[in-house]
Amino acid sequence: MKYFVLIALFLMLPVSALSQYVFEGQVDPSDWNGQAYLSEIKDYRKLNGVFNEQLIQRVPLDSLGIFRFSGNSLSEANKLYRIHVDRCASYEQDLNHFTGNCEHSKAMIIIANNKDSISLPQRFDNEIFCEAISTNEATLALLKVDSIMEAMKYEFVGLRSETAVNNLLDTWTKRLHEFGAEQDPLVGLYIYTTLTDRSTIFYDHHLRSLNKTDFYDTLKTRLEDQYPEAATSKQYFKELQADKSLAKMEEAVDHSNLYLGGGVLVLLLMGAGYFYGRKRPGKIKAALTPQEEKILQLIKENKTNKEIASELFISHSTVKSHVNNIYRKLGVTSRDEIKSLTIR
Structure with missing residues (x-):
């Protein structure tokens, strides 16, 4: 009777109490060192770095290069995570992970929760983190975003005209927005992060076109509904407001430039000639x-x-x-x- 009661109590446990995440994959052990790392993305401007404050688990690679993260400590709600391996020597790792600079690393961004299973198989050509088998459709959507971005960059090759570049940016940005609007809001946040990288031409285009799309305001509403307390959501709310303010300032500057007289241009040319x-x-x-x-x-x-x-x-x-x-x-x-x- 006692065992029957214990079994009954076990079966009555909520599903969440039994949930466990499992993320596993394989890399070429001759190329990568002895550990793999799992990080939670608390700041989406740190997607591509390796930061100690974001690391939540490290596991050893076995002799075949197989790694496995598992446990019951992740959020029940979706969050952004990063899986990576690197070639840093053991004495370099602490410094690299502290500064966020690890030049010889390979990573994949995933969206997951405490119940998800994700497999990252090694391809026949030893490429890693290019494919995923996931119980979470949002992770597969991130791979689709990456493939769209790669296709867009490929089309840039050979373009010289500013008009042609802007038209291409308009076309592909619209495609990304349309895709992201149908996905988990975190996929939309990933798209925003990519298109607002200040080291690329995408950011200038983002500011110029910000008032021509409702994608970002809609994304804000969706994040408020689904992930209102997430650190990345709060970060987005602040950055979007800053983007809008900056876009207005640049628009005002552009308009004022239209009224510059020829006399100002002459003075500039005279000054340049003087210094020359x-x-x-x-x-x-x-x-x-x-x-x-x-x-x-x-x-x-x-x-x-x-x-x-x-x-x-x-x-x-x-x-x-x-x-x-x-x-x-x-x-x-x-x-x-x-x-x-x-x-x-």
Whole structure:
């Protein structure tokens, strides 16, 4: 009778008490070191780094490169997680994980909860984290977003016209928005994170088109309904408001620029001519970075800042910063000086 009561009590336990997550995969053990890591994404601006404050579990790789995360400690609601392996030597790992800088790593972002099972098989060509078998459809949707982004970047190859680039951005951004609108809100948040990376041309386009779409306001409402207390949701609410304020400021600047008179342009040209006449290019004052070397070569090829931004997949403002650094390091004040400069 006692055993019958115990069995009955066990069967009456809520499903949540029996739930357990299982995330497993395989990597080539000759390429990766002896551990795999599971992190919770508490800050979606840290998707691509390795941060100690986000690490929740580490497990060893066996002799075949197989790893397995399991337990009963995750949230019952969906959250963003990151699985990664790296090639860092053991003495480097603590420093790399503290600074968020781990150059030799491979990772996959997943959406999961405490009940999910996810398998990450190794492909025949030893590629990893390219496929997933998951009980959570949202993880599969993230892979779809990644594939859309890759296809969009591939179409950028060879584009030089600013109009062509903007049209392509409009087309693919709309496709991402339409896809994300049908998925878990965390998929929409992942799309937002990708399209607002300030190191790429996507961010400038995001600001220009922010008031032309209801995707982001709708996403805010959906996150408030499903994940109101999540740290990533609160982060999004603040960033969206900041984006809107910045978009209004840039729109105001664009409108004011329309009223600049020809006299201002003449003064600018006169000033440039004055400094050009007083200052001659000299020796390099500081070494150029690899990115600055690329931009210097493109300047010599008569590429505009916008064309350089498109070719290198960086924002227009980032190009301007690099150009200013090049001017300072070379001791020049114009592109003409750069083209005529013999670096000594």
